[in-house]
Amino acid sequence: MPVSPYIKSTMTSKSAGVIRKMFEEGLELKKKYGEDKVFDFSIGNPDLEPPEEVFQCIQKLAADRSKNCHGYMPNAGYPSVRAAMAMKTQAEQGVPVGADCVVMSVGAAGALNALFKAIISEGDKVLVSAPFFTEYRHYVKNYGGTLVEVPAREDFSLDVEALAAAMDEHTAAVLINSPNNPTGRIYSEQQIKELAGAMELHARKCGRKPYLVCDEPYRAIAYDGKTVPPVFPVYDSAVVVTSFAKNLSLPGERIGYICVNPACPDRDEVVAACIFTTRILGYVNAPAFFQRVAAETWNAKVDYSLYRERRDLIMEILDEAGIEHIVPEGAFYMWCKAPSVFKGDDMAFCDYLKKYNILSAPGSGFGGKGWIRLAYCVSKESIKNSRAAFVKAVKDLEEAK
């Protein structure tokens, strides 16, 4: 008795876990009203099933009874799995990557925690372009750091000048997430180069070189021919973290990895530190069975065109209802502006939509006040069914004026 005062105050704060709360409320509402009567856009739980290759691989490996196949392996993961992830990263980044650059992790969230524990000291800062994935605040704070929110430009691209201006000797890292959760924005090659240039310049003046941390779980989910530009060729102290939650639809299985740029000046030390923090944070290792699944199936693909269809459908509905939104280039989130009657109070807009059984996530939690996030990784049927609810919600608003 009692729990830590910090945890108590954080967990009961208004914005704490509002997405998770919505998700768990959604489960209750569905029990009450029926699955098809609740339009749950609260959480990034992919609705597309894992690819056929993944299911087949799971069945194949389930028959394996080789010695120690569910036992401990080195904390960094199976050597063969690290090698497979290196090959994957090499294909994405366009530079040679060795297995010794990779540390397997408990999802991308576990990867970020292990990495931040490794590189953040008390008082350090991590810069992030806002809006951003709400959990980053905790992941940085856990290790005595502060997440510094640097507002994106009006089109939600990076404001490189503002990021550069925010860098100082306490800056341990700049964190980017592309395609971005919650905006769906992909940062262009030009922007990545400008950011890298600004970081190099800062490093020369300041003497401390921040890591560029790229959280990329949505890399494979990009629309309209867009691709996510590589970072390794343009900045040496870069680290990619990612998972198989979104592209293989395995979020519950907690498989991800950290890959440090082979050109990183202190590469071996960072890798060793991440292996060490994986151990001492109690992850110990990424789950054995699904490490092997990921190694065999990383190149499999869900039919992402189905997410594009969902995107297009919800855009059509929002346009019909008259809710302003941006056009996502990747991921599966729709970033929508709260109607002016809410005067920028996104939480109130979310609460209002809940009355129509529409579950969404308030933007304030993402550092995006006045906006809400709709996760459209839900069935097309559910999106279709939500049309009337959205239209009525906005119409009722106007009638109440």
Place this chain on the structure above:
Amino acid sequence: MPVSPYIKSTMTSKSAGVIRKMFEEGLELKKKYGEDKVFDFSIGNPDLEPPEEVFQCIQKLAADRSKNCHGYMPNAGYPSVRAAMAMKTQAEQGVPVGADCVVMSVGAAGALNALFKAIISEGDKVLVSAPFFTEYRHYVKNYGGTLVEVPAREDFSLDVEALAAAMDEHTAAVLINSPNNPTGRIYSEQQIKELAGAMELHARKCGRKPYLVCDEPYRAIAYDGKTVPPVFPVYDSAVVVTSFAKNLSLPGERIGYICVNPACPDRDEVVAACIFTTRILGYVNAPAFFQRVAAETWNAKVDYSLYRERRDLIMEILDEAGIEHIVPEGAFYMWCKAPSVFKGDDMAFCDYLKKYNILSAPGSGFGGKGWIRLAYCVSKESIKNSRAAFVKAVKDLEEAK
């Protein structure tokens, strides 16, 4: 750049991860000399295969393609899995336990980290009976706490008086591990009652009631008719953490749980805090697939009599070689005294044994200077083969005198 100075100094310290280092060196030595020429007693990686029921359950669940079966579930775990763990805990503790007392975790290590993050504030202390599992130091330090080592009695039972004397207003918890890693000692019902009494008395005087945290991954592995006494009936603010690493031989799959005593005065708050810390530490949830495996097979049993055979065999070998040891009551560790010629330098004894291809873990890391730990969860064949190496190692020592 560079990595956090704290992490750098900790990970390069002499005692850091010496067990894991031995384990990974062992893998190299085996490649070099052959599996049967290296006697690897370094790590608690169970050599007995998972029970048949577990393999069958894995195969059955691998065929499941039901919607979202690899997706997110509530951070606390699947409700049905929590209910199964509650049933298991009820059977062990002899008091009614509900699913709402359980939080699923990424192994017992993940459970301890989530729990300590929830209950430790900067400057708090956690008392532990030494020797103890070496990673506890990190798990407490991670959250700004200090692990206070209270030496056990000479027979490695709890020194309740010393523990009581060490309690103060900063004591967040007393941590016990029974059967104990590294000594194999099971704390008796009498000792648990005395400890509970001392903690109650302290709480009344001090106004702060420490949690009694029981780390029990070895509960099922007990010899000679011994059993691990329950704690819930004797102390209300008790929390059990455990895993399926040892009893079901699934250490690589990272499945465990936290169970808070239903009688705990702030039960709901502790449970809520552990769910929250599971989320913010980036575990998010225990791996989905093996949660379901654990729920269906928790009552399955490896044939633990095989561990007893191994224990008896290695005791016989140690007796023949002339190495002093205690008689383990549970778990699969043999706690041996370094011969007097090493003058209490257990690290030197470990290094010496390595020359005979015997890998062990130095006791200093466990807060047990002058002793070493042999993990006898290795094949009987390997133990048999080690006989000559142990005998020769000690004989050579004597001849060198």
